[in-house]
Amino acid sequence: MGIRMKKKNIVISCIAVIVIVGIFVLFYWMRRVQLYDDESTTGNTSGNLLNGGLFCEVDDKIYFANPYDQNMLYSMNSDLSKVKKLSDDNVSYLNGAGKYLFYTKRNDKKDIDADSFMALKSTGLYRTNLNGKDVARLYDDPTQVACLFGNNVYYQHYDQKKGLQLYAAKIDGSSDTQLLEDACAPYAISNQTIYFTGYRSDHSIHTMRIDGSGDTVLLEGNFTALTIQGDYLYFMDMADNYSLKRVSVNGGTPETLISERLATYNVSEDGNTVYCQVDNGTANGIYELDLNSKSLNLVVSGDFNYLHLTSNYLFYESFDQSKLYVLDLATNQSEEWKWEK
Incomplete structure (x- = not known):
């Protein structure tokens, strides 16, 4: 027994x-951390990232930095219903795919003592679940532009001695690799290629493989605000009154789309429409360019910034960031976005 x-x-x-x-x-x-099966997974549109990445649409949800609450992280349904606060973090350059969000955290911009420990230790590149939980740090010093592509976040990494440089951080935090010493902004990544305008040595359009090799000048000039949509690269020509132009991703002769001086722009995901802030001093406002007919029409007069597109709406802010507006793309009607804390 x-x-x-x-x-x-x-x-x-x-x-x-x-x-x-x-x-x-x-x-x-x-x-x-579950890696993405698709090595071409993206987290936001190129145009949204150009405008600060303050809005990001994932499936039927919009994730955004609420300008009425110190740009803290919020979500709402794609029809603008059920607004919900997810985090106290001040966020920008939002990227979302699968079950994760990635963002640049800038709590040093919040209403806190700039000399406090919280301010000094509250910046960096972060990953979180879609509900704002399980926050993980990928890099803990100041960062700027961040763009998810595949299983890496390509971002502007700040070093006190070297300034901003281009790095790639794996989404599970297992690696953080320098790709380029230049402070280029990775707004435009597609087909395993990073397209960017030079920063220190020139302002030409460059291409580079996502592993950091093969840096090549695609188009010489004095350009800024480079984005990609479909088979075209869009950019502003600083030597030509900040006019909007585009060129094939393979290079060639650029095409002028808008000759007026622009402050910013965004291209729709279907590649049919450009929304832009004309800043010529006489007829400032948000305009809509039909890329098929090339007709340019005024949407709303005034000085605005941070143009973000989702599937149904254009979000934009007053120039002083005191108000957020939303344009219904179906009706072309615009109004201030109402939010109560």
């Missing part, structure tokens, strides 16, 4: 160990 009891106890102990190990394995499996 004693031998049987000992064997029974051993079996129970073994089963208990197996269960405990299984629970730990299951917990680890559930908590581990």
Whole structure:
């Protein structure tokens, strides 16, 4: 009987160990960062990132930096219903795909003592679940533009001695690699290629493979605000009154789209429409360019900034960032976005 009891106890102990190990394995499996199967996964549109990445649409949700609450992280349905606060972080350059959001955290911009520990330790590149939980840091010093492509976030990494440089951080935090010493902004990534305008040595349009190799000048000039949509690169020509132009991703002769001086712009995902802020001093306002007919029409007069597109709306802010407006793309009607804390 004693031998049987000992064997029974051993079996129970073994089963208990197996269960405990299984629970730990299951917990680890559930908590581990799931990499994307698609190596071309993107987290936001190129045009939205150009405008600060303050809005990002994932499936039927819009994630955004609420300008009425210190740009803290919020979500709402794609029809603008059910507004919900997700985090106290001041966020920008939002990228979302699958179950994750990635963003640049700038809590040093919030209403806190600039000399406090919170201000000094509240910047960087972060990953969180779509509900704002399980926040993880990918880089803990100031960052600027960030763009998700595949399983890496390409971002402007700040170093006190070297300034901004282009890095690639793997989404699970396992690597953080310098790609380029130049402070280029990675707004435009497609087909395993980073398109960017030079910063220190020139302002030409460059192409580079996503591993940091093969830096090549695609188009010489004095350009800024480079984005990509479909087979075209869009940019503002600083040597030609900040006019909007585009060129094929393969290079060639650029095409002038808007000769007026622009402050910013955004291109619709279908590549049919450009929304832009004309800043010529006489007829300032948001305009809509039909890329098929090339007709340019006024949407709303005034001085605005931060143009963000979702599937149904154009969001834009007053120049002083005191008000947020929303344009219904179906009706072309615009109004101030109402929010109560």
